Amino acid sequence: MDRMFVKCFSCIQCGETFSVAKPLQKCPKCGGALLVVYDYEEVSSSLSLDKLRSRPFCVWRYFELLPVTDRSKVVTLGEGGTFLHRCKKLAKMIGVKELYVKDETTNPTGSFMDRGTTVQVSKALELNYGGVICAATGNYGASLAAYAAKAGLSCKIFIPTGVDLGKLYQMIAYGADVELARSYDEAKALTLRGMVDTYSASPLDPFFLEGEKTTGFEIYEQTLGNLPDRIVVPLGSGGHAVMIWKAFNELEEAGFLKDVKVIISGVQPKGGPIAKAFMEGKGVVEEVERVETRFLDVGVKSSPYASLALKAIKKSGGFVSMVLDEEMVQAARLLAKTEGIFAEPAAGSAIAGVKAALDAGIIDPSERIVCIITGSGLKDVKTARSLIKRQKEVKLTLADVELPLRIGLTKLRILEVLSEGKLHGYGIWKRLKTRYGINVKLPSVYQHLSELTTLGLVKALDVEKYPRRRGRRLYVATEYGASMVSSIKKAAIEYLYE
Structure with a gap:
């Protein structure tokens, strides 16, 4: 067994702490969201920049700040270590001095979810589970299926109607047992039936979220500690934004950073609960009846981490903006045409949010901004096809071929x-x-x-x-x-x- 750096779960609501010896989705005492806490003095004494730089540039480079304690149980497909692109043409087009994108489309299954799933599945293996079960709207299910396959674990996934076809194909290709539910709420309820020896997985699992914070660690290293003025994150549950914020605070606790000064901002579709609470000046995010989007990964109606995401954004001096589906699609198209990065619309929302904030005078054009591009456009078959159809001139070879399978x-x-x-x-x-x-x-x-x-x-x-x-x-x-x-x-x- 490796040296222990992880201490406990801590509830963000009541402050109670719990052992990490078994998985917990929420606080057993009050139902609040949980965060993993580490012994930062131990981390500081064991980890240095020189040691970090001697390791492969991937998620597991930051082992001491991840909740897995046995390195032999790590399940990896080479996730993380994604490129930070300087986008000069796109910056000029939207009117900002320095714009970068963190390109998560290059992760093994094409999305940022792989950062969390590698940790979650490794932990399931460490805790001797024989399989995983989850409810998923797209990217998470595809990622979990891939890592379960790598680990040799069975994988059962319940999906709602409306899941992008590309993501469904991934789940099936990786060998998951996929079953349809009428809604995401029903899908979640079906997972509660449980299965013997099976880990009940979720993108709101604290172990999963710990992997997501490596986005922040990498930005710290890629900017040589000179953090950008602002990081813009697409918001679904708000978990990714929370964990990027947590990453910088942990780097400060471990002595790598002093006086963290970076603005965290977020973007949601119209009607998104975090954006709604921000615009109404509230400190607590309430569940909404409906989010006006067809992109399920960002159409989250409620989340235990939503209020913490709002707190992190407000504390850092950030904003949350609302964008329409068409604005996301156009932003994804613009990113592809100017910088050669093909993002799905939900990921393109970060660019759409920056553009809207610049137009509204919320962002100073002189800022250094990093947008997190969370997933590949190849996963959203319908939108990919619509982008091609909009071209005035399409080569005959494309016009004569049915692009992805059309199974009705x-x-x-x-x-x-x-x-x-x-x-x-x-x-x-x-x-x-x-x-x-x-x-x-x-x-x-x-x-x-x-x-x-x-x-x-x-x-x-x-x-x-x-x-x-x-x-x-x-x-x-x-x-x-x-x-x-x-x-x-x-x-x-x-x-x-x-």
Whole structure:
């Protein structure tokens, strides 16, 4: 066992402390959010800048300030160590002197979530769990599935309708057992059924959040201790902003920094609870009924860390702005065209927030600003397609090819039928009508079959011959098509494309 640096959990609400020997999602006494506390004197005596710089530039470079105590249990895919880009063209376009982006799209599964999941899954392994279970809206589920696969743990994920198709594909590819719920609240409730020997994981788990703070540690190193004037973070639960703030305070506690002076600011979609509380001058964030966005990762209605995020932002002198979905999409497009970084719209919200704040005179154009770009645009298939469609000139090769898979309800039902055995077009048409109540014309069935064959999900067999009448071609689901059905047939396709 390695030297112990972690001390306890501490409740941000009542101040009670608890052992880290078992996972806790919230304070057992008052239900408040928990933070992990370390022995900073021990950290200071053990860790130096020279020692840090001798290690690989990744999340586990900061082992002494992470809650895993046994290095042999670390599960890593090479997360962290992401590039801090100077964005000269984008800065000029939006009107700020120095703009940088911390590019989290280069993490193993394409998002900042990998920083937390590597710690969370390592801790689950250290505590001898055999599997993980969670509710997820996208990036978190994809990340958890990948790290569970690496660790050899089983992974069960409940998702709401509306999850980005690219993220769903990732979960399935990594071998997770994915099941659909009608809403995120229902997905969370389903995880409470529990499974023997299974770690109940969440992006609000204190162990997970400890990994997120390494974003702040890296910014400290990449700026050689000369922190930027402002860091702008997309806000979902508020956990990432809280942990970046915690990172700088821990560096101060351990003697690496003196007198932390950096402004933390955040961005939420219209109706976001943290932005709403900030604009109303409140000190406590209350749950909202609805956040006006189609981007689920930032459409969080409530969070135990929301009020602490608001406190960190206010204490640092920051702001929280609201942006529309279209502003996020345009910001992501601008970032891609000017700096070569393809971000999903939720990640682009940081750029949109800076632009809105500059236009409103909230930000001084002379500031050095770092925006956290939290996830890759390749994960949001629908938006990626819409960005391409907006181009006035698209090469013929793109115009002639269907960009990512377009699997709708009818196609899925056809796949279900053909995963049961071979059948001809008329038989498929009849079964769609009698079993599923799907009324389509027979030529449409053959069009679907043609598209499914092109996608490699269905295979056309030899013609079935009959005496004195025309033969009929048989079709069957390929192994790939059948595996897709078994993974997502419970996901009632409200979120997939027709």
